[in-house]
Ligand SMILES: NC(=O)C1=CN([C@@H]2O[C@H](COP(=O)(O)OP(=O)(O)OC[C@H]3O[C@@H](n4cnc5c(N)ncnc54)[C@H](OP(=O)(O)O)[C@@H]3O)[C@@H](O)[C@H]2O)C=CC1
């Protein structure tokens with residue numbers, strides 16, 4: 406399969422590197438990483454230890470492939486979609502965190518848009534080198550749910566490359582469940598500067614669980630069956646599986662980078678507001694992270 410990975414930072418380089426073991430892959434990223442990969446290949450370390458030689462470019466315009474996989478940060482999706490629209494793809498898959506990415510892609514692209522979640526951990530450590538910090542899985546499917554031939558084809562391509570993959574017919578629920586996980590873990594660990602496992606107990610657990618319950622209530626108002634219990638259980642399951650991980654939002658804060666707060670807790674607050682639902686913990690977490698962002702612009 407001919408695949409473009411659009412946004413070859415940490416997650417995109419890991420997924421692109423894994424796929425490049427079986428498929429023709431083009432990474433779209435920034436220099437010097439893109440040039441290093443093009444000239445010397447991509448080393449995948451951490452839980453893996455191999456080198457591959459995918460194509461790599463910093464120009465995301467007028468590309469053509471069977472599939473484009475979007476792995477930019479949520480606040481970069483609009484710009485990415487505009488560039489993807491200059492190319493041609495049989496299908497486009499988002500593996501991003503946060504809500505709203507698939508809708509943005511669908512507004513700009515005629516290709517079928519697939520939704521996906523990723524629980525692999527990845528960190529781009531040097532130009533040309535990505536570390537896998539945790540084996541997880543990719544869940545993908547039609548963004549509105551149901552069956553999808555495009556999802557079946559892409560899921561088969563992921564599996565043949567040795568990626569833990571599930572093809573799901575309930576992606577709206579999966580996205581909301583992942584949103585509850587990120588709404589609970591990401592800002593709590595970012596603001597407290599703690600590893601993910603800290604949300605398994607004490608005040609952090611209470612805050613993360615309440616943020617997840619608020620998220621589940623908004624999901625139900627949006628027509629998605631996600632119980633409070635399932636949302637809290639998902640937070641605790643992921644925190645337990647990534648107990649020593651530094652969440653992506655904590656990485657962003659400690660690197661003084663813009664976070665995805667608007668697409669995570671901010672989305673819960675905004676969507677809840679449309680349904681007349683108050684979400685005080687999400688509002689507080691979002692407000693504190695946005696205050697940090699404003700003070701560190
Ligand atoms: N890292 C992880 O372990 C996981 C990440 N995720 C999610 O995956 C998504 C990506 O995360 P992550 O990989 O950590 O983020 P990164 O910032 O490491 O990767 C995104 C990369 O895309 C680049 N980029 C953005 N726009 C363009 C463009 N138009 N052309 C070329 N390159 C572009 C960025 O460059 P620049 O920064 O210079 O703009 C950056 O290098 C997020 O939604 C995240 O929440 C989900 C699960 C795990």
Ligand SMILES: CC(C)(CO)C(=O)C(=O)O
Nearest residue numbers: 590643647650651652653
């Ligand atoms: C699941 C979790 C919280 C793992 O750290 C993640 O998706 C992130 O850090 O953004």
